[in-house]
Amino acid sequence: MAVEAGAAARLADALRRFFDGDIWYSFTRSPVIIVSAVITALFVVSAVFAPLVAPHNPFDLASIDLLDSFIPPVWLADGDPRFLLGTDDQGRGILSTIIYGARISLGVGFASVLFAMVLGIALGLISGYFGGTVDAVIMRIADVQLTFPAILIALLIDGLARAVLPRDFHGEVWFYVLVLAIGLSFWVQYARTVRGSAMVERNKEYVQAARVIGIPPVLIMLRHVLPNVMGPVLVIATINLAIAVITEATLSFLGVGVPLTSPSLGTLIRVGNDFLFSGEWWITIFPGAALAILVLAVNLLGDWLRDALNPKLR
């Protein structure tokens, strides 16, 4: 009982400190950021609860009807109130495919950011804490990788996986292939940031003290150094989420990312692009707009977070 009360009091205290703090203050002072946060939250919530939010399940063959294909949005002539944003060539509601598509786009985005973050933090910590040859090798690889655009690296890894894996097998593991491809193209930023901070922290007294009492390096890195370098890492992660979503969409648009059977926003745009000239613009423009709004909102949030966490930068 007493323990629980103590925990609740600590939580309340932490919350009060958060709401009295600078970050919350600057958040409430900026309408643009509030709107961005609301939009991002809307996307995330509707992606997580897609089966509950979407008007119908676009991948349930029983619920779609080919006779419903190419219906324009509601506000145009021939619109159908069942399909707010119209339907595509297979009679699937565009709104529903967007909600399910955002689910896949955000899923790949979050997973690849997480992967890049874990990989980057691990290599950065090792590099910064141990220094020497290990550091030189890791940072040389990072330098070389930075000279190539990330999209090209992701495309190459995805293309390699496609060439190496049998077609059926690739159909099952495309999610992991994409996460690997996008994650591997973004780890460098985390590694560089973490390495820089770790090199500074390494020589501080608390780390020396931990070393003196015989705590193994792995624990020192995870428990003592890592918490002190997390701030900038979170900022990079937010901005990277936008880039990861764009990268996934671009790969899918090029026809090498997500398979057609479970379309992401990029796949939807690719499919809709074929109907642009026959006048069915809504099939490609609405998923495109959803993608652009999502990315813009996340970008704005990332920029704000960077400024809020680090007042020294402009």
Next chain:
Amino acid sequence: MIAFVVRRLLQSILVMLAVGFIAFSLFTYVGDPINNMVGQDTTLEQRQELRERLGLDDPFVIQYGRFLIKAVQGDFGISYRHRRPVSDLIAERIPATLELSFVAALLALFIGVPMGVYTGLHRRGFLSQVFLTVSLVGISLPTFLIGILLILIFGVMSQDINLALGFSLLPQLPTFGRGETVQLGWWSTGFLTESGLLALILPSITLALFQMTLIMRLVRSEMLEVLRTDYIKFARARGLTNRAVNFGHALKNTLVPVITITGLQLGSIIAFALITEQVFQWPGMGLLFIQAINEVDIPVMASYLMMIGFFFVVINLIVDLLYYVVDPRLRADKAVAGGHQ
């Protein structure tokens, strides 16, 4: 200086060896090249004989060495899909990509720099705010979406919009392919025909937009930095005209980083051309590569990998050396490349 150049050269060679290794591994471990060359009715003995004749039984290192020697000579094998030497395919496609990239780079530079200077000089101006907002949108919109929007506006809807307005506001522009090209030796150019030039407009704008916003923001922040320095104050105190101060003193000093970043961005323009080529069905190297990935055409994939790798290594080498020449304060390891997106 010499030590630096040698170290840098060695590093470049190492990178190329690594890229070549990946490309070669593709050849060796993905599929069986013999299966791709012979028909169903070839006997096992004939296959084995072919394998020995082509040296596919040799140790890995020897095969890798042979691959490298051939690659240096520009021989990348024969495309599984097109049944033609890859070097011919690339020679056919490379002019399209280079012309597109060249025009896009010029656009980015000649629109991005003036916009950056303007927003740097008039920080609070209305037009500056407009430029900055547009550039934020430009960064957030993926390249392929910009292309699709341009196609929708100038290719599909322009007629309807003009009809609705009663006068022609928007021109109808080609959205597909290169238009007519003229053959100059092995180089095919679209610069000499009207349809070729018209076909360049939308793809080059699409490709240039991202780099344009990047250059604009770079020039702006550099200008802001330089305008704060003492020698600018001193120049003003000497009574020089605004024009002389802004352009003769400030702009000149912002150009070193701008030139380097633009040089580095040349590589990303060629990489991003891949996306633009897909949107506009522009018959360049990128389109060839995307098709190769979808058809698992290993020789084409491998040679594209080698070419792009070589291109980036050369650009980075040149930029690093230029850095060293232009500004000796900068150590080589600070010359960071712009690996954006």
